[in-house]
Amino acid sequence: MIEVLDAGALLTVQDLGRPGYAHLGVSRSGAADALAAVRANTLVGNQATDAVLETTLTGAVLRFTDAATVALTGTAGPAFVGDVPAPMNRPVRLGAGQVLEIAPPERGLRTYVAVRGGIDVPAVLTSRSTDTLSGIGPAPLQPGDRLSIGESTPASATLFDAGGTPVPEVTDPGTVLALKALAGPRADWIHEAHAVADHTYTVTAESNRVGMRVDGPALEWARTEELASEGVVAGAIQVPPSGLPVFFLADHPTTGGYPVIGVLTDEAVALAAQCAPGQRVRIDLRDA
Amino acid sequence: MTVTMHQVGEHAVLLDLSPLDHSGDEFAVATEGRAVPMPNLVASLWERLMAARESGTFTATDVVPAARTILVDGVSADDARSIGAVVDDWESTGFARAAMGLSEADVPVIEIPVTFDGPDLATVAELWGTSTHGVAEIMRDADLRVAFCGFAPGFAYMSGIGAERAVPRRTSPRSRVPVGAVGLAGEYTGIYPRSSPGGWQLLGTARDATLWDIARPNPALLVPGTRVRLVS
Numbered sequence: 001m002i003e004v005l006d007a008g009a010l011l012t013v014q015d016l017g018r019p020g021y022a023h024l025g026v027s028r029s030g031a032a033d034a035l036a037a038v039r040a041n042t043l044v045g046n047q048a049t050d051a052v053l054e055t056t057l058t059g060a061v062l063r064f065t066d067a068a069t070v071a072l073t074g075t076a077g078p079a080f081v082g083d084v085p086a087p088m089n090r091p092v093r094l095g096a097g098q099v100l101e102i103a104p105p106e107r108g109l110r111t112y113v114a115v116r117g118g119i120d121v122p123a124v125l126t127s128r129s130t131d132t133l134s135g136i137g138p139a140p141l142q143p144g145d146r147l148s149i150g151e152s153t154p155a156s157a158t159l160f161d162a163g164g165t166p167v168p169e170v171t172d173p174g175t176v177l178a179l180k181a182l183a184g185p186r187a188d189w190i191h192e193a194h195a196v197a198d199h200t201y202t203v204t205a206e207s208n209r210v211g212m213r214v215d216g217p218a219l220e221w222a223r224t225e226e227l228a229s230e231g232v233v234a235g236a237i238q239v240p241p242s243g244l245p246v247f248f249l250a251d252h253p254t255t256g257g258y259p260v261i262g263v264l265t266d267e268a269v270a271l272a273a274q275c276a277p278g279q280r281v282r283i284d285l286r287d288a
Numbered sequence: 289m290t291v292t293m294h295q296v297g298e299h300a301v302l303l304d305l306s307p308l309d310h311s312g313d314e315f316a317v318a319t320e321g322r323a324v325p326m327p328n329l330v331a332s333l334w335e336r337l338m339a340a341r342e343s344g345t346f347t348a349t350d351v352v353p354a355a356r357t358i359l360v361d362g363v364s365a366d367d368a369r370s371i372g373a374v375v376d377d378w379e380s381t382g383f384a385r386a387a388m389g390l391s392e393a394d395v396p397v398i399e400i401p402v403t404f405d406g407p408d409l410a411t412v413a414e415l416w417g418t419s420t421h422g423v424a425e426i427m428r429d430a431d432l433r434v435a436f437c438g439f440a441p442g443f444a445y446m447s448g449i450g451a452e453r454a455v456p457r458r459t460s461p462r463s464r465v466p467v468g469a470v471g472l473a474g475e476y477t478g479i480y481p482r483s484s485p486g487g488w489q490l491l492g493t494a495r496d497a498t499l500w501d502i503a504r505p506n507p508a509l510l511v512p513g514t515r516v517r518l519v520s
Contacts, residue, residue, distance in 0.1 A: 288297075
């Protein structure tokens with residue numbers, strides 16, 4: 001079992017989400033930084049789809065009642081087992097009763113904790129992910145919650161598969177992070193949409209698993225009519241009437257009524273999921 | 289093709305049917321001059337795409353209908369080409385017939401008992417130039433059909449009252465709309481699957497319908513294409 005001693009700002013169970021239900025109004029959800037979640041699973045010999053823990057901003061403190069093999073990915077750390085620093089991006093063996101502390105990260109926002117065997121909570125619509133928008137899946141974790149660990153999936157699976165998914169490096173908050181995007185279906189709804197690439201935005205504290213919100217130069221709508229709601233994807237850069245772009249993340253609504261001027265690449269979605277408030281970003285917009 | 293296909297990021301395409309609103313002679317010939325409501329066109333193409341995916345013409349994780357568009361997510365460049373071919377075929381071999389045939393009797397109808405006791409009945413009656421009883425009668429007579437879902441799991445946007453009866457959303461949304469509330473926004477009818485904030489004009493209450501139940505094999509009662517009748 002894993003006992004939650006401190007859940008930080010938000011601690012959730014996540015896997016790769018529940019694709020296939022968007023036409024019923026159910027978002028895919030899943031790990032906000034899916035590349036980091038897959039890497040964490042790879043490091044402990046899990047399936048890519050096994051459930052992991054996702055911490056937010058302030059980290060978490062977890063006690064393991066039994067010996068376990070874990071891996072931490074996504075942020076630059078630090079983390080500690082007792083008072084010993086625990087490495088990021090490597091399998092770490094914990095003894096029974098040991099406490100893993102994930103401290104507020106020096107760089108990045110969301111640390112992923114994979115445990116060999118996976119986090120074992122009931123799947124809802126094929127996924128163990130907490131969808132913070134629709135309330136589907138396990139509730140966000142609270143101090144005192146206890147989680148079971150699953151059976152190790154294929155026993156032959158090896159630890160530390162170094163050939164796993166590449167994970168983009170989390171940048172220094174002092175620099176401007178370029179987020180690659182392809183021009184979106186409604187770029188023509190915004191006056192000089194391509195000029196957005198010249199602006200620098202600052203990530204605000206209103207960001208969450210639904211979307212990354214930013215402050216900076218407002219974009220101007222080129223049209224006055226309303227856009228009928230249409231399906232949107234994770235990574236969509238939507239421009240509401242305020243003119244400040246919203247970058248949709250894992251728990252985005254399935255449809256949206258504001259123009260999408262660009263869509264982040266998968267790698268850029270992973271990077272956006274690691275942008276803490278104050279991070280400066282720009283959009284590296286290319287033709288679709 | 290008349291339907292526009294937009295690339296959406298690395299692995300999705302958006303099919304936009306809006307040009308069919310103004311596509312002139314070719315469209316008029318195909319539809320024998322009759323106006324086909326947009327929700328019927330979207331529903332017809334969505335059904336064609338779902339069938340094509342089922343038969344292996346392309347793979348996709350999600351096919352998401354909306355008011356005037358269909359998003360197909362989880363597709364490769366090859367899949368996108370196959371989807372383009374499905375759309376071309378739909379346009380050239382009788383999309384009009386498919387759109388006309390939507391209300392044929394082979395689609396089962398779900399009857400949902402509704403009490404017309406909503407706080408916005410009088411507002412809607414005034415907009416429609418009828419009485420509150422008249423509103424209830426119009427709603428009971430309407431052949432509703434789920435055009436798409438969104439806003440919340442199991443929240444269905446049902447077409448069928450017609451564009452001429454479209455009503456605006458409330459200027460200030462309610463902070464809490466009760467579960468089962470039946471409302472109107474634009475030309476759509478909706479039923480709240482759970483209590484939430486909302487800006488729809490509320491006409492009544494569907495007390496006995498469970499619109500969303502995660503424990504059911506099919507959690508949503510109303511999926512795209514479902515025909516619905518509101519009964520007393």
